[in-house]
Structure formats: structure tokens, C-alpha cells
Amino acid sequence: MYQCKMPKAVYCGTGALEQLKSICDNAKHIALFSDRGIERSGALEIPLRYIREAGAEVTLFLDLPAEPTRDQAQSVVVAFHACQADTIVAVGGGSVMDIAKLCSILANSHNTVNDLLDHPTIGKRLVSSVMIPTTAGTGAEATPNAIVLVPEKELKVGIVCEEMIPDAVILDGEMIRRLPVHIAASTGIDALCHAIECYTSRKATPFSNLYALEALRLIFANIEPACTDPEALDSKNAMLLAAFYAGVAISCSGTTAVHALSYPLGGKYHIPHGVANAMMLMPVMRFNLPCCQAELAQVYDALGQQGACKIAAKAEWVLKRMEDIVSRLQIPTDLKKYGVSINDLDSLVTAGMDVQRLLVNNKRSVSAEDARALYLELLQ
Secondary structure, eight states: OOOOOOOSEEEESTTGGGHHHHHTTTOSEEEEEOBHHHHHHTTTHHHHHHHHHTTOEEEEEOBOOSSOBHHHHHHHHHHHHHHTOSEEEEEESHHHHHHHHHHHHHTTOSOOHHHHHHOGGGOOOOSEEEEEESSSSOOTTTOSEEEEEEGGGTEEEEEEOGGGSOSEEEEOGGGGTTOOHHHHHHHHHHHHHHHHHHHTBTTOOHHHHHHHHHHHHHHHHHHHHHHHOTTOHHHHHHHHHHHHHHHHHHHHSOOOHHHHHHHHHHHHHOOOHHHHHHHHHHHHHHHHHHHHHHHHHHHHHHTTOOSOOSHHHHHHHHHHHHHHHHHHTTOOOOGGGGTOOGGGHHHHHHHHHTOHHHHTTBSSOOOHHHHHHHHHHTTO
16 A cells, blocks of 8 residues: 655745745734844745735744754754744745644644654644745655754754645746756755656655656756746756755655765765755666666656667666766765765664665665665775
């Protein structure tokens, strides 16, 4: 048996933001989650205008931390509980949306973020939530996941609770028009990771394959103009939709060793999540090739490519295309740039191997020696 759960309503395309006013019509008190960078960029102006036109009281949460620790997330939960809002609107990237989702299931509850780390299913939806992503990559607007850093483990940990899936999502290319190229690139590659990992996961289902494959088709066709051309609004809308589809795929199956081995890079060295995944993408996919040639060949066919007849040739074309995208978007591939050295390998391997929740999804078993070799590729 397999299932697919997703937000109740999704609005996509240029002008989709206009739906925010009607979505908020019945709200009495709205908590708007975002961050100062988004505020400075001017991206909050239109959502905030629609929220105020709805006539509800508004409380702003703009000092949200990037890549939050467990305790930082809990502090926001406490502040949110005190304001007694009945609706959350999150305008931001993955960290903003993750904190907002945690608040949606912990408001008015005696449970804490720390409790969710051990018992994620205790969370219950207590307020309605609307997600408006300002990056096309994390897919947080579609998933039941929230990521927090656990400092004593130097590891990012995913909390998975279906109650966190939001009520509504708005995907509007105008919200990512001003996104810096390096952020657009790393988050776009994150969406690529989500889609290809879910499609090649042990837990892949017909639902996850449907959404992952369409996400891949959109990403391969649109990621480069969406990242580099501020006026490529159609490509930006396509990437937002692709990131959402890839998020749905995560909800149906799950990511694999790319994400598992990237978590220690963010936890200890504070490498941004999208960058860490982008760095691990090609080493892991090359490692996985013997076990997922058929799936990669199916991606080739879905992209409408012609010329290659053999499965091996089709799979190799897909890997080379991904390598080309990573290279052309100038994604870092050297861990030494982030202060990682050979001396850190033991701790990285130990932390990475602890993420069995995701490693078990990988079609090729990953041993500690394999993990060491994969990290070492990024330290040459």
C-alpha cells in the first residue's frame, strides 16, 4: 500500500499571490514568518499588503535564524504561542517554513521541539498555515518535514510529522525574481537532489515517481535560465512548481544517501543545506549507478532524449547532464573551502552513518568505508 498526502490547495503562476487575501479572509490574527533579508529585498511588501487587506491583526516574526538549532526553533515556538495567532503565513526559504511548520503543531501544546525529535508523531495541527516559498528548491512547502540542528551531535536532524503539511501553498515567480544567483543555484540543485533521490529510492512508489519525474523534466529544462536571468519568469515559475513536485515526492518516498551524508556538513561546518546536497550529489549518484541504471535510463526517456539505445548510455547521459548543471552554476565541490580537512573524516563518517533514516532508502548499501570514500572525493 502506498499513499500521497499534500497541501489542500496550491496556487501557482504569475499573479498567484493575489489569492492570499481570500485565503486569509477568515483569519482573525495572522503570524507572518519571514526574515530580515527578505524584508530588505522588498519581497514582503505584496504579501503583507494582501494580509492587511484581509483585515486581520498581524504579528511579524522577522528575526528567524537561518539553519535553526533545536533551541532556537523552540524559542520561536514559545513566542508564537504567546501571540495567540490563529493562522500562520510563512514567506521565506526552507528554514523559515520549517520553523513555521513546527509552530503550527506545537502552539498551545505542552510538547517541545525536543520532544518531537524523539516522538515526531505526537505533533498535532493547531493552527492553519500558508507557505509562500522565496526559493525554488527546498520543497518545504510540500513536505511533512522540518530540519533542526542538534548542536551536541553536530548534526541536522529531520522531524517528520504529517500534521506539518500546510493547508495552502502559493508559488509565484515574482517571489524569486530578486534571488541572488548563488542562492538560486544551490536551492535549485537541492530540488534536483530531491527529485533524483526520490526516483531512485528503495521506497519509491507510483506516486513519488509521478511527481519526481515531472520535477526532473521541469528542472532540466529550466534551472539555468531561472537562476541566471532575472526576467525568465516562466522558468522561475516552472522551478517553483518543480521544487513543489519534488517535495511531494519526498512525502511519498524519501531522500537517500545524498541527504544523509550532507547533514553532517551542515551540522558541524554550517555549509548551507542546498550547497551541501549539491556537493554530495554527483559522488553519491556515481556510487549508486550500478543499482539505478534502469531508473536513470527512464529519466533519459522522460526528458525526450534520443540517440542512446542502451540503458548504460542513457544513464551516463543523465549523470553527465547533472554534472554539467552543477559545473555551469558554479556550485562548490571542494570541502576544504569550508574548513573541512582529512582529519575530520572520522567524525563526518560517524555522523553520516547515524542518519540511517535516509541511508536505508539508498538502493546500494552504504558502509562506513563507502561514506569515507565519498567524503574523500570532495577533499582531493
